[in-house]
Amino acid sequence: MLRSIHVDEITKAVERLCMEANYDLGEDVLSKFKENLEKEESPLGCEVYERLIENAKIAHEERVPMCQDTGMTVIFVEVGQDLHIQGGSLEEAINKGVALGYTNGYLRKSMVRDPFERENTGDNTPAIIHYEVVPGDTLKITVAPKGAGSENMGALKMCKPSEGLEGVIQFVVDTVDQAGGNPCPPIIVGVGVGGSMEKATYLAKKSLLRQAGEPHKEERLADIEREILRRVNNLGIGPQGFGGTTTALAVHLEVYPTHIASLPVAVNIQCHAARHKEIVLKGTLTGEGE
Amino acid sequence: MGESIRIELPLTQEKVASLKAGDSVLLNGVLYTGRDAAHKKMVEALERGEELPFDVRDQVIYFVGPAPPKPGQVIGSAGPTTSGRMDAYSPKLIERGLTGMIGKGLRSHEVIDSMKKHGAVYFGAIGGTGALLAKRIVSAEVVAYPELGPEAIRKLEVKDFPVMVVIDKDGNNLYETGKAQYRKE
Secondary structure, eight states, rough: EEEEEHHHHHHHHHHHHHHHHHHHOOHHHHHHHHHHHOOOOHHHHHHHHHHHHHHHHHHHHHHHHSSSSOEEEEEEEEEEEEEEEESSOHHHHHHHHHHHHHTTTTOOOOOOOTTTTTTOOOOOOOHHHEEEEESOOOOEEEEEEEEEHHTTOOOOEEOOOOGGGHHHHHHHHHHHHTTTTOSSSSSSEOOOEEEEEHHHHHHHHTTEEEEEOOOSSSHHHHHHHHHHHHHHHTOOOOOGGOOOOOOOOEEEEEEEEEEOOOOEEEEEEEEEOOOOOEEEEEEESSSSSO | OOEEEEESSSOOOHHHOOOOOEHHHEEEEEEEEHHHHHHHHHHHHHTTTTTOOOTTTOOEEEEEOOOOOTTOOOOOOOOOOOOOGGGTHHHHHTTTTTOOEEEEEOOOHHHHHHHHHOOOOOOOTTTTTTHHHHTTTEEEEEEEEEEGGSSSSSEEEEEEEEEEEOOOOOBHHHHHHHHHHHHOO
């Protein structure tokens, strides 16, 4: 028996996820707001948290985007290697879902077709799609709209191995320090270390899909996350850059094996509108195969 | 946060002089939207010796590209965008009499010098609270560059629109003083 999914089902799922991601801030992020509201020492910072909580409530109840920058549509797709996708191209189906979601959901269209000509594509396509082939016969789609205010503050450094852990941490902290209020703190700091240039940036972005503040499963790496968070919060930037003791809600670190001569570090900063919604499509059993 | 100061627009020099970094302000009246593409067009118009699409004297520009309105809405979500991208253009408008800007994030020394020289205020709105801020906008009308879509210049009427004075006309900067106050190590 073989499982198969029709592309129309994928389009519908993506359309819905685009809207939900932009209207409904995750409970994980909301509970971080509430937790930090208690911790924050700056009265202005506390005021910011109160407004963020109120804003999320309005967006959810009125079905409007929490932020006008409804982002580049970044999509992570995990395709089960035993799954059959029928009825057309997977990539076209995803982009059609994005176009429908952004049009029918009254989301802002922010994509320009060419980085030099800069003409708006009119429907927020194309999405930025990352595919991974995994064991199994299901299709997992995660839609993670990413605003430019925070995306523009990211950075990559090809450290020397001799710079070690301290060099890595210092680069992350300096990147957040220089960004100041630009990326809409309180932020989540995504950090990718190791691999090649593009692998490090991919890991940094992908780490943002974790539940906000969920520590790395490996204790050694979770300790590094906590140390970076402590140092970032000591910067004093605070919510919105108005000054305060909570600049980041969390630090998420992912690592990968790397070359004997390399130590790449990528920082992908996520604004407080940390949006991602996912679905696992199971498809239907068909008689063919085996 | 203390009591908010209600300000009726336009933002005259007298009102500019009364505002200090850290003040919480509620703006009332008319302001204009503009972000990267509109600023580029305005400055290019000035370089060609043409008039601006609206007289910037005593006016406030809000750096925003709103989401499209749903049926029944005046405007879609409308929070501030990163102001630094307007740094290359803002001094040219401040020279022409612009007295206020609303955005989020850091400004360049050139912008701050121009604000001090000509008398202007930089307000911060809370980035990412677009749904909340849209409710304080009572009317919106595209007045220039409609071809720019979300980046077109809109004339907005706002009621009790909440902002913070981040940089005042004397160059006091909440981003610097706030950070210094809470910085450790």
